[in-house]
Amino acid sequence: xxxxxxxxxxxxxxxxxxxxxxxxxxxxxxxxxxxxxxxxxxxxxxxxxxxxxxxxxxxxxxxxxxxxxxxxxxxxxxxxxxxxxxxxxxxxxxxxxxxxxxxxxxxxxxxxxxxxxxxxxxxxxxxxxxxxxxxxxxxxxxxxxxxxxxxxxxxxxxxxxxxxxxxxxxxxxxxxxxxxxxxxxxxxxxxxxxxxxxxxxxxxxxxxxxxxxxxxxxxxxxxxxxxxxxxxxxxxxxxxxxxxxxxxxxxxxxxxxxxxxxxxxxxxxxxxxxxxxxxxxxxxxxxxxxxxxxxxxxxxxxxxxxxxxxxxxxxxxxxxxxxxxxxxxxxxxxxxxxxxxxxxxxxxxxxxxxxxxxxxxxxxxxxxxxxxxxxxxxxxxxxxxxxxxxxxxxxxxxxxxxxxxxxxxxxxxxxxxxxxxxxxxxxxxxxxxxxxxxxxxxxxxxxxxxxxxxxxxxxxxxxxxxxxxxxxxxxxxxxxxxxxxxxxxxxxxxxxxxxxxxxxxxxxxxxxxxxxxxxxxxxxxxxxxxxxxxxxxxxxxxxxxxxxxxxxxxxxxxxxxxxxxxxxxxxxxxxxxxxxx
Amino acid sequence: xxxxxxxxxxxxxxxxxxxxxxxxxxxxxxxxxxxxxxxxxxxxxxxxxxxxxxxxxxxxxxxxxxxxxxxxxxxxxxxxxxxxxxxxxxxxxxxxxxxxxxxxxxxxxxxxxxxxxxxxxxxxxxxxxxxxxxxxxxxxxxxxxxxxxxxxxxxxxxxxxxxxxxxxxxxxxxxxxxxxxxxxxxxxxxxxxxxxxxxxxxxxxxxxxxxxxxxxxxxxxxxxxxxxxxxxxxxxxxxxxxxxxx
Numbered sequence: 001x002x003x004x005x006x007x008x009x010x011x012x013x014x015x016x017x018x019x020x021x022x023x024x025x026x027x028x029x030x031x032x033x034x035x036x037x038x039x040x041x042x043x044x045x046x047x048x049x050x051x052x053x054x055x056x057x058x059x060x061x062x063x064x065x066x067x068x069x070x071x072x073x074x075x076x077x078x079x080x081x082x083x084x085x086x087x088x089x090x091x092x093x094x095x096x097x098x099x100x101x102x103x104x105x106x107x108x109x110x111x112x113x114x115x116x117x118x119x120x121x122x123x124x125x126x127x128x129x130x131x132x133x134x135x136x137x138x139x140x141x142x143x144x145x146x147x148x149x150x151x152x153x154x155x156x157x158x159x160x161x162x163x164x165x166x167x168x169x170x171x172x173x174x175x176x177x178x179x180x181x182x183x184x185x186x187x188x189x190x191x192x193x194x195x196x197x198x199x200x201x202x203x204x205x206x207x208x209x210x211x212x213x214x215x216x217x218x219x220x221x222x223x224x225x226x227x228x229x230x231x232x233x234x235x236x237x238x239x240x241x242x243x244x245x246x247x248x249x250x251x252x253x254x255x256x257x258x259x260x261x262x263x264x265x266x267x268x269x270x271x272x273x274x275x276x277x278x279x280x281x282x283x284x285x286x287x288x289x290x291x292x293x294x295x296x297x298x299x300x301x302x303x304x305x306x307x308x309x310x311x312x313x314x315x316x317x318x319x320x321x322x323x324x325x326x327x328x329x330x331x332x333x334x335x336x337x338x339x340x341x342x343x344x345x346x347x348x349x350x351x352x353x354x355x356x357x358x359x360x361x362x363x364x365x366x367x368x369x370x371x372x373x374x375x376x377x378x379x380x381x382x383x384x385x386x387x388x389x390x391x392x393x394x395x396x397x398x399x400x401x402x403x404x405x406x407x408x409x410x411x412x413x414x415x416x417x418x419x420x421x422x423x424x425x426x427x428x429x430x431x432x433x434x435x436x437x438x439x440x441x442x443x444x445x446x447x448x449x450x451x452x453x454x455x456x457x458x459x460x461x462x463x464x465x466x467x468x469x470x471x472x473x474x475x476x477x478x479x480x481x482x483x484x485x486x487x488x489x490x491x492x493x494x495x496x497x498x499x500x501x502x503x504x505x506x507x508x509x510x511x512x513x514x515x516x517x518x519x520x521x522x523x524x525x526x527x528x529x530x531x532x533x534x535x536x537x538x539x540x541x542x543x544x545x546x547x548x549x550x551x552x553x554x555x556x557x558x559x560x561x562x563x564x565x566x567x568x569x570x571x572x573x574x575x576x577x578x579x580x581x
Numbered sequence: 582x583x584x585x586x587x588x589x590x591x592x593x594x595x596x597x598x599x600x601x602x603x604x605x606x607x608x609x610x611x612x613x614x615x616x617x618x619x620x621x622x623x624x625x626x627x628x629x630x631x632x633x634x635x636x637x638x639x640x641x642x643x644x645x646x647x648x649x650x651x652x653x654x655x656x657x658x659x660x661x662x663x664x665x666x667x668x669x670x671x672x673x674x675x676x677x678x679x680x681x682x683x684x685x686x687x688x689x690x691x692x693x694x695x696x697x698x699x700x701x702x703x704x705x706x707x708x709x710x711x712x713x714x715x716x717x718x719x720x721x722x723x724x725x726x727x728x729x730x731x732x733x734x735x736x737x738x739x740x741x742x743x744x745x746x747x748x749x750x751x752x753x754x755x756x757x758x759x760x761x762x763x764x765x766x767x768x769x770x771x772x773x774x775x776x777x778x779x780x781x782x783x784x785x786x787x788x789x790x791x792x793x794x795x796x797x798x799x800x801x802x803x804x805x806x807x808x809x810x811x812x813x814x815x816x817x818x819x820x821x822x823x824x825x826x827x
Binding site: 424 | 600601604605608611612626627628629630631632633634635637638641642644668671672675676703704705707708709711712715716718719720722723726727748752755756759
């Protein structure tokens with residue numbers, strides 16, 4: 001480590017002239033660097049100057065590509081000089097870059113558009129050396145003028161306030177600042193402290209027995225937003241010292257030290273209500289304007305949070321009210337002071353809450369958590385839980401969702417419906433339809449019907465015949481009797497008796513469904529008694545039959561024949577009456 | 582009498598003696614989050630029995646183990662048995678969100694879906710129904726033959742006509758359902774990414790590409806290939822081994 005990489009060159013010809021022939025105008029560009037020794041973490045200024053004899057204005061700038069550096073800021077300026085009657089108009093474009101890594105980097109040319117001409121600068125090479133801690137920490141002690149960045153603490157929690165002060169230490173009697181330049185600090189949220197009317201007071205202090213005037217240039221409080229190392233880059237001043245009426249004084253460029261903040265992460269066991277507040281002495285006040293009211297009347301809920309810490313970043317706490325309450329966005333009152341000790345004061349949130357439905361509602365306690373830097377622990381402050389009694393107001397209760405912002409019930413879960421528990425399992429490929437059994441089962445009842453139909457028709461025919469003869473028995477008997485009567489009139493006695501006999505036989509045979517051959521006296525007697533015909537009628541009938549048979553051998557008298565006819569008629573009528581009964 | 586004997590003989594001799602028990606076992610395994618076991622139970626049952634609930638539960642099990650093509654296959658099978666079933670449609674919709682191809686799913690219930698749902702009983706139900714109706718109709722006709730009074734004759738005749746007409750409808754439903762179940766007009770793709778060819782040969786040109794879980798309609802088939810139509814109307818050929826018919 002003899003020579004360290006200390007300076008590593010970096011001196012760059014500060015003047016590379018390029019003459020661009022563009023249209024009518026001639027431009028000269030040059031590049032200057034503010035810093036002769038660039039090291040990692042340094043911010044340096046590159047100044048592009050474009051000059052021409054004629055007045056011009058720049059209408060467009062294309063930055064060079066700056067790999068290995070990060071962009072800090074840019075600025076523009078112009079100047080007009082007349083020297084010995086010759087005018088020079090020049091524009092300056094400055095870009096502040098921060099060196100991020102060691103190495104040699106070539107910046108591409110920047111392009112400037114002036115009027116209708118485009119001018120390009122040259123390439124610019126920058127060599128960046130490793131940062132040398134020694135160089136930065138202690139400025140030369142005996143120097144008459146040096147600058148310093150001091151921090152209130154070197155290690156802080158993320159979000160904890162750190163005061164950064166930029167100071168000038170000077171032994172000169174008078175000093176005038178020509179120019180000063182602060183670089184931006186990466187990874188912090190900054191809040192500048194405004195000085196009092198006359199600026200920060202000047203102090204005197206002895207360092208190693210040497211007395212210095214201390215001028216505070218700037219004070220700011222920073223809240224680290226990331227963990228790890230945060231570098232506060234050095235700042236540059238250009239000061240003119242010892243200036244008097246006769247003396248222009250001399251210009252001195254001074255570069256300050258850099259500071260490194262070590263940022264610790266907050267413990268992981270943060271309460272749910274913790275959001276961002278890191279500090280101390282917090283107070284949490286919650287007040288309801290009323291806890292008993294009617295529907296559609298308003299409650300003012302005030303939440304006041306006070307303390308010392310990152311109050312500016314404090315957001316309104318989210319309230320967890322039942323859906324029957326309409327909660328409007330809170331009004332915020334800020335009462336935060338910035339001082340050297342950080343931010344202090346209070347923030348007050350006023351919520352307008354309107355119950356839309358009557359009932360008694362339990363409102364959960366409201367919580368607020370912060371990280372206490374004094375005890376290095378989280379602390380949760382809790383309000384009291386509240387019961388709000390909402391009485392029925394005039395008019396109808398409204399649900400929170402008024403008709404215009406009513407939404408469809410959204411399907412919250414993207415989950416499938418549950419399985420079914422009831423089922424009727426059917427055997428696979430066991431189709432009943434189309435099988436022989438099916439057709440048999442389907443056809444047999446019909447076949448049965450058809451079968452019965454035909455059987456019935458056949459038996460019906462036979463039965464009808466017998467029925468018919470039975471019904472017509474008396475009719476045909478009477479027809480025979482009238483035939484017999486005719487025979488009688490013609491004195492044809494033997495034919496008459498024959499016919500009479502047949503008529504009676506036929507009648508009986510039809511009526512009782514007995515074949516004529518089966519007719520004998522005994523059978524006739526039986527059948528007639530069966531249908532309860534009195535004995536005299538039966539004997540009379542049998543006598544007629546007997547007479548008929550007798551006449552075949554011994555003819556009866558004509559008058560006798562006539563009486564047999566009338567008795568037969570009478571007998572048939574008598575039997576007929578009995579049968580139909 | 583012999584008709585009833587006949588009907589009794591139709592009940593099937595199955596290898597699984599207690600299918601409802603197996604179904605309940607599957608449900609229990611599903612509820613214990615033992616989805617692999619549930620799949621085994623349901624799957625075994627599927628080889629001999631079917632019901633929309635069985636297919637739905639099997640689909641659910643596959644969904645839980647993230648086998649989306651199988652999930653869709655069984656949901657579609659369930660839907661085929663019970664068209665318009667809202668539970669199945671809901672689950673199918675969720676499963677379809679998980680596949681790559683944007684398949685147009687008709688989640689509105691169509692008129693013929695309602696028709697199917699209404700008559701969604703199994704073909705056997707309708708077959709038995711028709712047989713019973715024919716028996717009733719025939720008995721009524723026989724009664725008609727033997728009845729003496731005019732009133733009774735009228736009554737038996739008209740009820741017989743109604744029973745027989747309903748019987749004929751039942752026959753139609755049974756046949757219709759059977760043919761619907763027997764035909765496999767749709768299929769689900771099981772290959773992660775499949776080229777749809779313009780012709781049923783491997784060296785024809787690729788028409789378009791589909792991904793697993795997508796449902797396609799089968800238009801035609803050769804020995805090894807199906808001609809299919811995707812829901813947006815594109816038509817192509819794919820090998821049968823990469824799809825499962827619904």
